[in-house]
Amino acid sequence: MTNMTAYLQERLINHVLRNLPYPTPKALYLALFAQSTQDKAEITEVYGLGYKRQPLRLSAPINGVVDNPDEIYFGIAEAYWGKVLALGIFDALLKGNLLLLADMEHPQTVEEGSPFKVPRGEITISLV
Numbered sequence: 001m002t003n004m005t006a007y008l009q010e011r012l013i014n015h016v017l018r019n020l021p022y023p024t025p026k027a028l029y030l031a032l033f034a035q036s037t038q039d040k041a042e043i044t045e046v047y048g049l050g051y052k053r054q055p056l057r058l059s060a061p062i063n064g065v066v067d068n069p070d071e072i073y074f075g076i077a078e079a080y081w082g083k084v085l086a087l088g089i090f091d092a093l094l095k096g097n098l099l100l101l102a103d104m105e106h107p108q109t110v111e112e113g114s115p116f117k118v119p120r121g122e123i124t125i126s127l128v
Contacts, residue, residue, distance in 0.1 A: 003037055003101045004100055008097075027093075029056055029092065029096070030089060031046075032045065032086075032088075033087065033101070038103070045088070046082060048082075054072050054073070057069065057070055064127065067122075068120060069121070072117060072118040074115070074116040075115065075116075076114065077110045077112055080111055085103060085104060
């Protein structure tokens with residue numbers, strides 16, 4: 001996951017290079033998106049019965065890389081969620097700021113009654 005949003009870029013530059021405070025988010029949440037990050041239009045979060053962002057825990061960095069040490073289970077779709085093409089990390093369960101965004105290597109269509117999960121180690125993040 002390498003696409004850092006302008007919001008996060010500005011906060012990190014101000015914090016590291018200008019000594020301005022940037023409070024650490026209290027929690028991180030993984031979101032699903034129905035468009036690729038390559039789309040020119042604004043990217044839209046998946047919606048449908050049973051969908052909600054899921055808490056995200058990341059590992060300690062090893063050689064500058066963190067990952068998700070746990071499987072992230074979104075539950076069973078109670079309605080059609082569509083084709084999931086990208087993942088994003090927010091700093092809030094509802095609304096909040098999008099921090100990172102990346103296309104999925106293997107997009108998935110989520111039909112009513114299907115589970116959706118992100119396997120352990122699937123999300124990797126580095127700053128380079």
